[in-house]
Amino acid sequence: MPRDFLKDAKDEYDVVVIGSGLAGLTAANVLARAGRSVLLLEQHYKLGGMATWFKRPGGHIFDISLHGFPYGMVKSCRRYWSQEIADSIVQLKHIRFDNPMFSLTTTFNRDDFTRLLTHDFKVDPQAASAFFDTARGMNFYDERSMTTRELFDKFFPGREDVIRLLMEPITYANGSTLEDPAISYGIVFSNFMSKGVFTFEGGTDKLIGLMERELRKSGVDICIKANVTRIDCRGGRVRGVEVNGRTIRAGAVLSNANLNATIFHLIGEQYFDRAFVDEARAVRLNDSSTQVYMALKAEERIDESTGDLLFSSTAPLFRTELLLSRDITSRTYSFYYPRTRPEGRPRCLIVSSTNANYDDWASLNAEDYEESKRDLVETTLDALDKYVPNVRERIDHVEASTPVTFQHYTQHVNGASFGTKFEGLAVSRALPHQITGLYHAGSVGIIMSGWLGAMNYGVIVANEVDSQLMQASRIQTAAVAGGEAGSR
Ligand SMILES: Cc1cc2nc3c(=O)[nH]c(=O)nc-3n(C[C@H](O)[C@H](O)[C@H](O)COP(=O)(O)OP(=O)(O)OC[C@H]3O[C@@H](n4cnc5c(N)ncnc54)[C@H](O)[C@@H]3O)c2cc1C
Numbered sequence: 291m292p293r294d295f296l297k298d299a300k301d302e303y304d305v306v307v308i309g310s311g312l313a314g315l316t317a318a319n320v321l322a323r324a325g326r327s328v329l330l331l332e333q334h335y336k337l338g339g340m341a342t343w344f345k346r347p348g349g350h351i352f353d354i355s356l357h358g359f360p361y362g363m364v365k366s367c368r369r370y371w372s373q374e375i376a377d378s379i380v381q382l383k384h385i386r387f388d389n390p391m392f393s394l395t396t397t398f399n400r401d402d403f404t405r406l407l408t409h410d411f412k413v414d415p416q417a418a419s420a421f422f423d424t425a426r427g428m429n430f431y432d433e434r435s436m437t438t439r440e441l442f443d444k445f446f447p448g449r450e451d452v453i454r455l456l457m458e459p460i461t462y463a464n465g466s467t468l469e470d471p472a473i474s475y476g477i478v479f480s481n482f483m484s485k486g487v488f489t490f491e492g493g494t495d496k497l498i499g500l501m502e503r504e505l506r507k508s509g510v511d512i513c514i515k516a517n518v519t520r521i522d523c524r525g526g527r528v529r530g531v532e533v534n535g536r537t538i539r540a541g542a543v544l545s546n547a548n549l550n551a552t553i554f555h556l557i558g559e560q561y562f563d564r565a566f567v568d569e570a571r572a573v574r575l576n577d578s579s580t581q582v583y584m585a586l587k588a589e590e591r592i593d594e595s596t597g598d599l600l601f602s603s604t605a606p607l608f609r610t611e612l613l614l615s616r617d618i619t620s621r622t623y624s625f626y627y628p629r630t631r632p633e634g635r636p637r638c639l640i641v642s643s644t645n646a647n648y649d650d651w652a653s654l655n656a657e658d659y660e661e662s663k664r665d666l667v668e669t670t671l672d673a674l675d676k677y678v679p680n681v682r683e684r685i686d687h688v689e690a691s692t693p694v695t696f697q698h699y700t701q702h703v704n705g706a707s708f709g710t711k712f713e714g715l716a717v718s719r720a721l722p723h724q725i726t727g728l729y730h731a732g733s734v735g736i737i738m739s740g741w742l743g744a745m746n747y748g749v750i751v752a753n754e755v756d757s758q759l760m761q762a763s764r765i766q767t768a769a770v771a772g773g774e775a776g777s778r
Contacts (some may be wrong), residue, residue, distance in 0.1 A: 295515040302539040303329045306531050308518045311339025313731040314546030315501050315750035322508035324756045330510050331533055333517035338498040341638040346687050349635035350585035353494045357624045358483035359741040366745050375500050382487045386597035391451045399486040407592045411452055421445040428476035441472035454608035458601050462622045464739050465576045465708045467610040476714050477737050493631045523561045528727030540729040542755045548702045548716050552730055562724050573739050578693030578705040582642040582670040585687040592638045616650045619770050642670045647703035663690045709733025729755055
């Protein structure tokens with residue numbers, strides 16, 4: 291008999307959370323701690339969504355999206371998870387750039403960037419200071435007509451080298467481009483500039499393991515291999531979900547699945563206003579990426595001066611379209627030293643990432659797809675040799691992932707690494723106004739993306755779900771009281 295992955299699930303919950311990305315996990319934990327009964331449903335066999343890992347023979351563990359996040363994670367993990375999780379967050383001190391315009395190493399915070407801008411790039415100190423203040427002062431409610439390119443042109447006109455230094459890491463961190471609203475750059479850039487770039491010591495496997503323990507402590511029911519196929523929204527309010535052939539009732543449903551998939555696949559446009567459907571259709575997906583995962587032989591080591599994160603490019607200028615081209619000129623390398631997993635087997639691993647277009651991969655037939663992956667691996671090893679000499683001889687395992695891989699594992703439309711572009715946030719926020727009890731939290735709108743953005747968005751939406759449930763129970767109590775008074 292096939293295993294019943296829903297055997298421990300009850301028939302009704304206050305809240306069903308669809309998807310166990312960092313937004314879904316955090317929302318589930320916040321709601322359960324607030325006293326709500328919560329069911330977390332994940333279609334994959336592992337929790338974590340993009341925050342995940344995989345193992346290969348030889349003791350190698352690869353992290354998929356553990357490259358770096360801002361210091362704000364410490365506070366969010368302490369508040370919404372545990373002190374133990376927060377205490378495992380450590381700084382990455384060697385962030386390197388290497389391109390035809392400049393080569394440098396930085397701690398990637400305001401002090402060090404001020405030093406670089408004024409001493410190395412000879413920028414006027416007042417312009418540098420005004421730029422940092424402007425970026426830090428940006429908030430979500432600002433006007434959004436200014437693009438990131440216009441922001442740079444205002445403070446550093448004609449300085450393509452400065453733009454590259456300031457923009458390249460953020461494009462990598464959240465897929466934003468020079469053409470996006472400046473606020474989507476300013477908020478994320480300032481988050482990093484406050485203290486630098488951080489990582490989770492122990493690896494993603496340890497983080498998600500600790501989170502699962504907390505969820506169980508908080509009383510969340512967790513089901514993996516539970517693929518939600520429909521959110522029941524009849525009559526303008528959420529009633530429950532259909533999952534693995536079963537119906538589970540809920541007062542609220544919080545979807546952590548892709549925004550587009552939530553609206554058009556799990557619900558259906560007939561349940562929404564025409565204007566809302568048009569707005570939702572216009573939301574652009576974010577780009578995807580390719581990765582090459584490389585593990586060195588057990589006895590091999592990389593000198594730590596190679597860096598933790600290395601933004602390398604052979605393109606003479608920084609251009610958005612070049613970043614996405616299948617003809618790769620930019621690669622971001624993450625170097626994982628044995629200290630990444632102090633309790634694990636000592637290993638050195640490297641992950642090379644490049645932003646990518648879904649269609650460049652999805653349109654290939656099976657043979658060309660495999661050939662293109664082989665080419666990606668070979669050209670990456672060639673490029674890496676500059677930083678890790680004789681890498682081919684020192685390597686124990688290598689493999690590649692593409693936008694198609696991400697779509698396969700997470701069901702994200704077009705394998706988008708960071709959900710949707712900026713306009714997705716307004717659509718995500720509008721869902722409960724369309725259907726009572728329906729919520730979305732997850733990578734949207736650049737700011738609410740990445741580990742920190744997704745987690746914090748989960749908290750914001752969880753609090754809204756809790757308020758709605760509280761209001762619904764007040765209305766019910768008043769109706770019962772009214773009924774009793776009427777019958778007296
Ligand atoms: C290669 C790569 C590198 C990255 N590097 C970084 C980085 O260095 N720093 C950083 O901060 N961020 C990074 N990110 C981004 C970051 O990982 C994501 O923004 C974040 O993890 C997304 O969290 P989320 O909550 O939006 O959900 P996701 O992680 O997208 O998870 C959604 C979950 O929903 C599940 N699901 C979908 N549909 C259903 C359904 N119908 N039923 C049940 N379950 C369903 C999926 O299986 C998945 O588990 C990276 C992303 C990628 C792809």
